[in-house]
Amino acid sequence: MKFKIVIPARYASTRLPGKPLLEIAGKPMIRHVFERAKESGAEEIVVATDDARIADVAEGFGAEVCLTGVSHTSGTERIAEVVEQFKWADDTIVVNLQGDEPTMPAALLTQVARDMDTHPDAQITTLSAPITERDMLFDPHVVKVVTDGNGYALYFSRAPIPWHRDEFLHQDRPLPASVGFSRHIGLYAYRAGFLERYVNWPPASIEQAESLEQLRVLWHGDKIHVSEAHQEPGHGVDTREDLHRVENAFLHR
Numbered sequence: 001m002k003f004k005i006v007i008p009a010r011y012a013s014t015r016l017p018g019k020p021l022l023e024i025a026g027k028p029m030i031r032h033v034f035e036r037a038k039e040s041g042a043e044e045i046v047v048a049t050d051d052a053r054i055a056d057v058a059e060g061f062g063a064e065v066c067l068t069g070v071s072h073t074s075g076t077e078r079i080a081e082v083v084e085q086f087k088w089a090d091d092t093i094v095v096n097l098q099g100d101e102p103t104m105p106a107a108l109l110t111q112v113a114r115d116m117d118t119h120p121d122a123q124i125t126t127l128s129a130p131i132t133e134r135d136m137l138f139d140p141h142v143v144k145v146v147t148d149g150n151g152y153a154l155y156f157s158r159a160p161i162p163w164h165r166d167e168f169l170h171q172d173r174p175l176p177a178s179v180g181f182s183r184h185i186g187l188y189a190y191r192a193g194f195l196e197r198y199v200n201w202p203p204a205s206i207e208q209a210e211s212l213e214q215l216r217v218l219w220h221g222d223k224i225h226v227s228e229a230h231q232e233p234g235h236g237v238d239t240r241e242d243l244h245r246v247e248n249a250f251l252h253r
Contacts, residue, residue, distance in 0.1 A: 003113035003189070004044040004092060005037045006066075006082050008075035009058075009099030011051035015239055020054050020099045022243060025250035029237065030054060031061050032102035032250075039106035042095065042113075046086070048078045049099075074213050076188075080195040090193025093117060098186065102246055103234030108187055115227050116189040122152070122225040123194045124217055129229050131181040134174065143184040143212060145226055153224040156184055156212050184226075185233050188214075194222070 009020040009030055016022070020030040030047065037045045047058040050070045058065050066085055072078045079096055088094070093116045095109055108127060115125040128145050131137050137144065140158040147153055155161065160168070160181075167176040175181060190198075204219035217224055237243050 001114060001117045002043045002093070003095055003116075004046070004088070005040065005042040005095045005097050005109065006079045007033055007037060007045070007047045007097050007099050008078040009033075009047055009049045009051075009054050010078075011049075011054055013100075016237070016243070018053075019237060020049075021057055022237075024102055024243065024247045028057055029102050030058055030063075030099055033097060033099055033104070034058070034061065034063050036102065036104050036106055037097055037109065040095075040109035040113075041106075042109070046082055047099070048075075048082045050078075076190075076195065076213060077199050079190075080199045083192045083195050088192040090191065092192040094190050094192055094195070096188040096190070098236065100237045101187075101234070102237065103249060104187065105231055105234060107231060108185075108229055108233055111227065111230055112187050112189040115225055116191065119225045121223055123191065123222040124214065124224045125189045126153075126214070126224060126226055127185040127187055127229040127233070128182040128226050129185055129233070131183050132175065136183065137175060137181050143186075145182050145184040147182075147226050151225055151227060153214075153218060153226050155218065156210070156214055158210055158212070182226075182228070184214075185229055186236075187233065 013019040021028045046066050047063045048066045048068050050068050055065045066082045068078050068081045095113050112125050136142050137160045144161050145156050146161050204216045207215040235246050
């Protein structure tokens, strides 16, 4: 199985400006992400950015770089431009590894690519992990996903889904064992040809309400296959506290 990885990386993060260039254990974050990608065995890895500072650093440690436009509102849109610039074939499997995921296990990159290879009716594949704590289920920062019997996504939400009508009336009870609750892990694989369609669709109302770009896909009737991750995905970096947590993890390896 062959697949490519694109690492979208932007400088202008609201909560952590210059995030891809912040150092973790002596290396810029984007280099750690690139190294995780190399460990996966991908046939090609591209750092996609609109910022010359990120491009210079990435090229300095040997990464292939694609300079993209500045108006993209998501990593998916940035990857679509890479596909267009590089003229990849429509059936090329492309994994989206965000530039703030320095601890993402290579095995999960391979897993999501393999799922795309083995699910020809899916336009996107992604991963999930079980939720066992009530606080996590009710946390709007944790995205939940419900799938059908074959593992295809029915809906993603920041709300606790599925809503257990009887059990959730009692706030002091543990989560009901009869229902499997899952959180979404934001790692995606696509086919290159799908991305051109995706970026030409207008945003969906549910996508804008939940602020979840994957809902655009369900809104337009395409399929997303969700597999349970084979291992923990590690920590992404959104805040200064996340940065310290990830650095401690590297220093204590």
